[in-house]
Amino acid sequence: MSGIGLVNKEMLKAYLPKPGEGKVLVCGPPPMVEAISGKREQKSQGPLAGLLKDLGYSEKDVYKF
DSSP, rough: OOOSSSHHHHHHHHHHTTTSSSSSSEEEEEHHHHHHOOOOSSSSSOOOHHHHHHHOOGGGGEEEE
């Protein structure tokens, strides 16, 4: 896997710790953050959604910048 292109579930599985085994920090343009982890609210993290939720991560596993 080259790690080039749109982020997809296979990339996340290959490069991230398994759910519950570490923190995942998400940063990038708002459409990318929303697709990967759900929209970040102005004064809070917002609910977890997107690819990370589909892969079994919880809100305590993910931090959105």
